[in-house]
Amino acid sequence: MTANTDSKSNAPTPTDGQTKPRKHVAAAYAILGIGAVSFMFTGWWLLTQRVPPPPDFAAFEDVDARKDAFFGYFLPLVEMRNQEILKLRAELLLLSENRDSLSGRQQRQVLQLAQDYEIEAFDITEAGDWDTLLRRVDVVPPSLALAQAANESGWGASRFALEGNNYFGHWCYVEGCGLIPDSRPSGARHEVAAFDSPQQSVQRYIRNLNSHDAYNDLRMKRSELRENDELITGLELAEGLTQYSQRGQEYIRELQAMIRFNNLDELDEPEALPLGTQTTQ
Template sequence: MQTTTNRILSIIFLLVLASSFILGTQVTTTHSERITPNTGSIKLAVKPKRLPTKPLPDFSHIYNTQEKKQQFFSYLMPIVKQVNNEVLVERKNISTLSQKSSLTNRDKTYLNKLAKKYRVKTSLDNHAKFFQRLLIKVDQIPPSLVLAQAANESAWGTSRFAVEGNNLFGQWCFAKGCGLVPVRRDGDASHEVAKFSSVFHSVESYILNLNRHAQYSDLRAIRFRLRSNEQPINGIQLANGLLGYSERGQEYVNEIQSMIRFNNLASFDKNS
């Protein structure tokens, strides 16, 4: 009886030992696979999650001028910051990829997508020129300039195009039915004032327009020069690149710069 018991205990012991060895090996292998680093790739920054955008408030019923201005800027500034942050994520990724000795197919797809978005034609084969042209175009627009133009173009958020189309910057579109037809449009003109689903999309479209349209190459050159000299990007200087934004030319530029100064909008650039 004792011999039989000893044999049974010995068999159980061996089974337990074997099981421990097998389980231990499996755990070790799984752990090893999990911690092996992927040294062949660089993780790109991800755009921050978009926050819900509140509808445009009814600014027409705010009769105190200072209160209207304060509420207008308070409403718009978080949206401006969010759009600029998305652009800066793209800029950071471009800078990161420019440092790589070789690009993966995924890297190239990402860069080609940005090149199409910002209308950069230089081929990836010309490495240095391609990245420089992208970095000139993919950058933030100082909040002071955005706020001043939004206030000017939308009459502090009360214009028809702002109220009916969420368009704070007077942006045009050219397909029939794409927006709102101006009451005073010339008889031979076909443009409409673009209509947006939200103010966020209006700000996004405006910033993209300044960043890629040939009309604003001077604005981008001023911004690039400031960055190259490690100077703050500010609305007063970038406004000099808006000569083509309005038929009024320099008079319009002067007006935007005056609005920035009078409303102390440069303070928003420092906090952006």
């Protein structure tokens, strides 16, 4: 599923330069043109305005500057999507507690959501089906999303990122749905999906981890952490990505190394969430 085959060779390696996550947050304000405002306003701004296109990451000769630009641009997009998911999750928890008395409209909404998250034959009356849905409607730690975006897109310099806004290596299988990899084997039909915007790529990535059968282990680990009131971290959930790349465990170790070296795990702490969105995990 990775898109690294057509990425540019001048991308920083996981050990090129070390920057602090909070610097990435400050960089996000400047890159997105928001100014010195609260994170609560930042979320509103992203929801109501067109997010500017990403900067030319390859133009940054300084490794730390490129990392600040990359993480700074994508961090608000990931956190915005997580905020939306947490709100939806809270609503689902309430509906689950009252599943025997849902209105027809509420039942239709839940059934549609179950379909969107690729749950077959969802039964409103079955507690187990609700548990499955709640395991899928949950956040992806910022550290994991940022590390994968950097890894899969060559720090924003890959052909698929530049031409198709694809920062996570998503494939598609309908002719014309994306870009044909230069290294695609003869007879293969997959393309690398093209998106209208980086936000769309982020949304598709999170939905993919939350719905595809290949990432059930990731979702089970996340649910276990939540049930034990433990922090949901990218270092932990990366272990559930064995099927994301043909490199398997090597890919997982690489992501974890990127998270540790760049201190991205600090972004998974509750206090790192935007103002007004802290939640108990």
